[in-house]
Amino acid sequence: MSSFDVIVVGAGVIGSCTAYQLAKSGVNTLMIEQFPLPHTRGSSCGQTRMTQRSDRNPYRSDLVPESIAFWKSLEKDYGTPLLIKTGHLGISVSEESNYALEPIKVHMRKSNVDYTEMRGQDIGNSFPGLDFDSQFGAYYVPNGFILKATKCLHALQSGFVKHGGTLQENEKVIEVKHLSANSVSMRTDSHKVYYAKSVVLACGPWINKVLRPLDIELDLQSVRVTTYYWREKELGKYSIHNNFPTIVLYFGVFHVYSTPSYEYPGLIKICYHYRAPVDPDAPDLLDMESEKAEVEQLETLKQIISKHFPQLESVPVLSENALQTVTPTSDFIIDKLPGFPNIVIGAGFSGTGFGPAPAIGRALSKLATFQDPGQDMKTFALGSRLIYTKSSL
Secondary structure, eight states: OEEEEEEEEOOSHHHHHHHHHHHHTTOOEEEEOSSOSSOSSSSSOSSEEEEESOOSSHHHHTTHHHHHHHHHHHHHHHTSOOEEEOOEEEEEEGGGHHHHTHHHHHHHHHTTOOOEEEETHHHHHHSTTOOOOTTEEEEEESOEEEEEHHHHHHHHHHHHHHTTOEEEOSOOEEEEEEEETTEEEEEETTSOEEEEEEEEEOOGGGHHHHHGGGTEEEOOEEEEEEEEEEEBSSTTTTBGGGTOOEEEEEETTEEEEEEOBOSSTTEEEEEEOOOEEOBTTBTTOOOHHHHHHHHHHHHHHHHHHHHHOTTBOSSOSEEEEEEEEEOTTOOOEEEEETTEEEEEEEEOOTTTOSTTHHHHHHHHHHHHTTOOOSSOOGGGOOGGGEEEOGGGO
C-alpha cells in the first residue's frame, strides 16, 4: 500500500509550489500529474510570465513580495536565473483611469511601492516603440519581472524530488474518497490506490471531475486564452535587452498584456485577454459564438498594435493557446472543503497566479498539514462558489 502524509494533485505551478514546500519541510509528499512532463495542456505552460507589485486586487498584490523572495532563493538553489527584471508599465485611457489605474496607485502608495506617473507622449519618450497621446495616463513600476516559467516549473519539480518527494506523472486521478478526518484515498487510471492524511487539489480545469464522486462542484469556468507573437520591424526594439517593460493596457472590460521580446528572437508577446469557454479535454473546439468573438478580438488587437506599437508588424506570426480556470469574480480559492477538513482546494488562479504561486503554495501546504496559514484567509474562502449536487443533499 502506497501511503503518504499529503498527496498533491496537479504539477502546474500551484501544485509544484505546494509540493516543493511540503517536501522541503520534511513532509512525505506525493505529487501526481495526469500528463507526461513537461506538457502544454494546462495554465502553467509557456516560456514566460509577468509579475509585479501592482494589481487592482490588493490581496493579490500583497502576495508578490513573499513570492519574489522565494523565486530568488529558488534560482540560487537551482543554479540558473529564473527572474528577469524588466519594470512594469500600466496604461489606461484617462477617462477610464479612475476605474483601472487609481485603485492600483492607491494601494501602491499604501504599500510604499515606488512608481512614476506618466501621461501621453511621456510614455513613448520613456519607452521608444510606444505611441500614446494625451488621452492616456500611465504608471511605471521599476520592480516588474519576467519569470522564466518553464525553468521555474523544472526547478520546483526537480527540487521537490531532491527534497524527498515522490513525483508520479502520466497518471490520472479518477476518484478521491474521504475515509476519515485524517485519511483519504485516491484511485488512478493505472488501477493504483494511494492513501494520505490529506490531499491538495490543484488540478486546474479538471478539479470538478475529481470532485464529482463527492457530489460537489465548484463554480469555475474552463477557458482558453490565445497569445499572439508580433514581429519587430527593427530587431531588438521591444527586447528585454533594450529595457522594454512588461505592459498591461486597460481597455474597458478586457485588458491587453505584453511581455518584451525574449522567448522568440524578434517577436514580442501581446495578448488580448479574451477568455473563450472550452472543455479542458477538447481545448481546440470552440462554439460558433466564441469563434466569432475570438476573430473580432484579434481584429481589435491588430488595430491596437498598429496605433500604439508602430514598430511592430500588424499581423501576428505565431499564436499559442493556454487553458485557464477562473471564478466568476476572478478571485482565488484557497480553502478546505467544508465537511472534509483534509481535502484542500487550490483553484481559480489562471491569468494572475503564476507570480504569486509560492505564497499560494505556502498557504495550501499549511492547510494540508493542519496548520495556521498565518494570514487572513477570508478573501480566499470557497463561500458561494461551492455547489452541492442533488445526490449529496
